[in-house]
Structure formats: C-alpha cells, structure tokens
Amino acid sequence: MPWQFFCRGIFFGTGSVACIRGAKGYGILGKRGLARTRKRLAKKEVRLAMQKIIDQWWFFLVRHGRLAAGLFAVAVLSQGCASLVIPPMVGPVVKNLNRQADLELVCDGAPSYLLLLDSLLVSDPDNVRLLLHGTQAYTAYASLMPECGRPERGAVLGQRAREYGLRLLGTNKRLGEAAQIPLAGFSEAVQSVGPGEVEKLFWSGYGWATWIGFSKGAPAAVADLPKVEQLMLRVLALDESFYHGGAHLFLGIYNGSRPVMLGGKPEVSRGHFERALALGDRRFLPALVAYAEYYARQTLDRELYVRLLEETLAFDLALAPDLTLPNVLAKRRAQRLLAQVDDFF
Secondary structure, three states, rough: HHHHHHHOOOOOOOOHHHHHHHHHOOOOOHHHHHHHHHOOOOHHHHHHHHHHHHHHHHHHHHHHHHHHHHHHHHHHOOOOHHHHEEEEHHHHHHHHHHHOOHHHHHHHHHHHHHHHHHHHHOOOOOOOHHHHHHHHHHHHHHHHHHOOHHHHHHHHHHHHHHHHHHHHOOOHHOOOOOOOOOHHHHHHHHHHOHHHHHHHHHHHHHHHHHHHHHOOOOOHHHHHHHHHHHHHHHHHHOOOOOOHHHHHHHHHHHHOOOOOHHHHOOHHHHHHHHHHHHHHOOHHHHHHHHHHHHHHHHOHHHHHHHHHHHHHHOOHHHHHHHHHHHHHHHHHHHHHHHOOOOHHO
C-alpha cells in the first residue's frame, strides 16, 4: 500500500511523525524505508501526488456528496498530514470546475466542494489561498443558481462570497475593515496596494459585486458599489489584463447599466468592453454578452446587439477549454437575449 494513501487514511489527522510511526507499526515501512519516507513527506512530493488524483477526487465528491465533505471536515480540524495535503489540492479543483461543460454535474457536485472549503477555513481562517478559493467558488456558484433552477439561493451564496472576499481583503492590514471605512479612506487605502495583490483586489471586488447583484437594489448594498469600483480601478492601474480583462468587464457593466440621468456613461462603458474583448482575445464570452446587454441594448444599437450575440453562439468551446463553464453559461444567456431582440428594439 503506498505511504501517501495510508497517511490520508487512518493517520490522516495525527501529524506527519505519527503517519511514519503508524505506517512502520503496521508493517508498511521497514527501517530501510524510514529515512526515504521522511523525505517523501516534503510538501512538494505531497502536492505532486495529490494533483494526480484531483479528477478522481472530484468524481468521488459528486458521487458521495455530503459524506465526502464530512470526512474531509473531520480530517482538517487537526494540523497533521492534512495540513500538507489538502490546501494544494484546492486550486486544481477550481480550475477543473471551469473546464466542466455539464452544468447538471456542477450544480449537483459543487456544494460538496463548498462545504470542504468552509471546513478548511474553520481550521485555518486566515489562509490567504483558501480565502481566495472560497471567494472564487462562492462567486461562481451564486452566479450559477438561476441556471441550476434555484435562483433564490443566489443571495445566500452571494453573502458568503462577500464575507470571504472581505476577509481576503482584510489580510491587507489597511483594508481590515473595508465595509466600515468611509469611501475616501477606503480609496486611499486601496491606492497603497501593490502589484503583488492584484488577485486579492480583483476577487474580493467580484465577490462583493456578486452580493450586490443579488441584493435586488437594497440601498445598503448599492451604496457599496463605489468601493467595488475603486477596487477595479486599482486592478486596472496595476494589471489591466488580469483574468481576461475582468476589471474592464466590471467597469463596462457599471458604467453602461445606468441611464445617463443617473450617472451612466455609455461611451466609457463601450471603451471598457472593447478593451476587455481585446485583452481576452474575444474568447471570454461573458464579455461579449455583457457588451450586448449593457451597452448595445441600452443605446438601442440593434445591429451591434445581434452581432455580438451571434458571435457568442458561433464560438467553438474547444478553442478555450479552461473557460468552458463560463462560456457555456454565456451561450445560454446569448440564446435567450437573441430570442428577445424584437422585444427590446
């Protein structure tokens, strides 16, 4: 029996030393193998081993749902072998989710992954990578809820996306009370953030924006939009290309979704959408759909509206396999919007 699987089993939560002792006691390790096994417990070795079984692990979660999440939760409540094994496996699972074309599989399987992340963060509440993955996962799953047939769950999941996003933002000491800081002070603190924290700024902002989007116009939520805008503007200043020009996409929607009389800026919106499409090589289809919905429709440009949506529907998903899930969702929305063209124009 390989040592990795033994340590993930009976001695999963008892510590690396106990893993070695236990394996030796059960006859899995002899004296000659002891020194070699100690070296194999190095983090790099464990990470490589775990990445090889990510796909099987994801299938296990889908098949066994809550049971799997419960077992993982018990394991990670102690700082043992799990502290070496679990965090490195989270990132590849996030990537795997984005490669899924089967929405039903994601709708059914993702809750187990969310429970796993919640449990990991109980054990390690200030872990920046876990907070990042938690924000990403809850943001994505909240956005999926209408497609999963449970739109009412979007607000609940969006609240968790915001919570993890604010905690992630709070790992920068100047932004520890981001929700309470007045806008002027918040903007000043954001300007002090350097290029090494672009990922943190972007995903914190998107988690926050997801909650706002599901708030149905609640004044307290809408009042936070200027803070999200400041986060995205800082991302642009540091790395406008991050996540397929995602900050440009947000600002395109932000400036295009409001009428001019309420502060909307359609030409500013158009500039952001065009830049997002250029940075993403027109492979990130949500940018095309948002451009049609929040600029072309708002400015009554039927020709542009139809052209953008038809481009979305014609796109070959195989050209961007790492963006399969968001692109599948974009195609579904494009199809619905195109069917409504005569209602809008």
